[in-house]
Each structure stands twice: as structure tokens, then as C-alpha cells.
Amino acid sequence: MDRDFIGVMDSGVGGISVLREMTALMPQEDFHYFGDSLHAPYGTRTTEDVRALVFDIVDKFLKDGAKAIAIACNTATSAAVASLRRAYPRLPLVGIEPAIKPASIEHPGENILVMATPMTIREDKFQKLLSKYKDNANIIPLSCPGLMEYVEAGSIDSSDVENFLRNLLEPYTDDRVQAVVLGCTHYPFVLPVIKRVLGEGVSVYDGGAGTARQLRRMLKATGLLRTEADTMGRVTFSNSDPSPERIELCERLFRL
Numbered sequence: 001m002d003r004d005f006i007g008v009m010d011s012g013v014g015g016i017s018v019l020r021e022m023t024a025l026m027p028q029e030d031f032h033y034f035g036d037s038l039h040a041p042y043g044t045r046t047t048e049d050v051r052a053l054v055f056d057i058v059d060k061f062l063k064d065g066a067k068a069i070a071i072a073c074n075t076a077t078s079a080a081v082a083s084l085r086r087a088y089p090r091l092p093l094v095g096i097e098p099a100i101k102p103a104s105i106e107h108p109g110e111n112i113l114v115m116a117t118p119m120t121i122r123e124d125k126f127q128k129l130l131s132k133y134k135d136n137a138n139i140i141p142l143s144c145p146g147l148m149e150y151v152e153a154g155s156i157d158s159s160d161v162e163n164f165l166r167n168l169l170e171p172y173t174d175d176r177v178q179a180v181v182l183g184c185t186h187y188p189f190v191l192p193v194i195k196r197v198l199g200e201g202v203s204v205y206d207g208g209a210g211t212a213r214q215l216r217r218m219l220k221a222t223g224l225l226r227t228e229a230d231t232m233g234r235v236t237f238s239n240s241d242p243s244p245e246r247i248e249l250c251e252r253l254f255r256l
Contacts, residue, residue: 005030006215007061008070009054011042012152012239013246014186015072016253018096019235021212022070026219028226029233032061035250038240041148042075043117043184050079050119058084067224068092070215074116074183074207078123092218098183099205100129104136107179107203111138113172115194116183118143126183140177144168148186154249156189162197165190169197182206189253 008019012035019033034057036042042050054076058069069091071077071084077095084093098120103112120126121141130139147168150161180202182188188206195202219225226233237250 004065004067005032006068006070007031007058007064007066008033008072009057009061009076010035010073010185011076012037012040012148012186013250013253014148014151014184014189015070016250017185017188017206018070018072018208018211020254021208022215023233023235025212025216026225027233028228028231029219031233031235032064032066033235033237033250034061035237035239035241035246037152037246040152041117041145042073042079043119043148044145045119047079047119047123050076051083054080055084055087058088062088062091068215068219069094070211071095072185072208072211074098074120074185075123078120078125082125092215092222092224094211094215094218096185096207096211097125097129098181099207099210100133100139100181103179103181103203103205104133104139107137109137110178111140111172111176112179112181113169113177113198114139114141114181114183115144115147115187116141117148118145120183140172142168142172144184144187147190148184151186151189154252156253157193161190162193165193165197169194173198175199175201177202179203179205189256 081095121143239246
């Protein structure tokens, strides 16, 4: 593996939605994406379990020569990013959190649905974020156990996932929410179905683009950002489930 790469990890294939933002913003960089599909979903595990899994992945990235790390998973960020920053204070490290701030600023006093995993919602990090902006808008957390599994199975526009989302989102249809925050990096892959259910007029927010911009700022500040205009970086994929079908799904989602 090339050294001086950026390591990007997720509980499975969802973080590829963030990886796409990063490669668009920093096409000269080399990225190595690791999905932990063997241990997915993270959202129903304990905080301690997720933290241990994330540390193992980050340690492997660093051993292989990563110059920066992106935790492209809301659940993993909630569970581990503070501990990682204490363990590696000089490492350029970014996590991701639900984009509640921009949604609440742009929809003051309106109904904002935050779709996330059970663990993301119960963690202190999310509760503090919710408390910070709860006076701006009516923020409605919605636990979505089972949704990321459809993406892990490559079922992103099937009748099964549409039926699942219609049942899950039925209380929020008929213009009852004005914005939706995608609080899991898997969820952008089913965004067309979410919009069919909630209506095309609903505003959608996710944290991928902001995470990519923050990573670029960190790399520039530490002198690690590649700026050669004539150089194109490489993207490689690996997974704790190393089956050819899993890697093919990663590449297919990346190309979407």
C-alpha cells in the first residue's frame, strides 16, 4: 500500500458517500477506504465495543502509513473520536456529525427530522448537539434500526427499502416536516426513496461535504495537502468482509 494516504473508515459501505465528497474536493490525494461490514451494524452495539473496533482500524491505518484519518461514520464518531484525539493529538483526524446546525439555521421554527442509528441518538455527543439547537427549530430524532442493512445489501432502490421507509416515515409525510437530516452516512444512498416518501419539497442535509472541507483545512494547515495540479490520486477499497461481491458493491456505490 502507498504511504502518505488518507484512511477513511466506516462500519460498512456508507462512508463511501463521504469519500466521494473528499475525492471531488481533493482529487490529488490517495485514499484508502476500509469498511467493517463484518461487524456491521455499529448502531446497535455498545459504545465500548464500537470504540474498540474503531481503534483497531485506525491503528492499522497508521501502521500502514496513513497521514490523516477520516471517521466517515456518525456512530463511530460519537463513540470514539474524542478518545482518538486524546490518543493521537497531532494526527489530522476528522469525524462526522448530523448536520443539525445548518438545518436549524435555515429552517427556524420548522419541523426537522433527524434520521440516525439508535446508538448515535443515545450518545452524549448527539444529545449535546440537539440541546444546542433545540430552540432554533422543532428537531425530531428518529431512530432507524434496519435501514443501513439495506444499503449493506446493495438494496438502495428496491421495493423492500421503499416499503420499509414508507412504514418508518408515515408519521412525517403530508408536509409535516420541512427538512430532514441524514445522520448516518449510509442514508444518502437511499435519498431518492426518502424524497419519494417525504416529498421533493423537503430540504435534505448531510454532513459529508462539511467533513471533506474540514479535512482539507487540516491537511493544508499541517502542510500535508497535495497541490500538484497534474497528479491524480488513487482510491483503494478493503473490507473486513473481503468477498469479491462486497468490494464490487463499494466500487459501484463510489461510481454512482
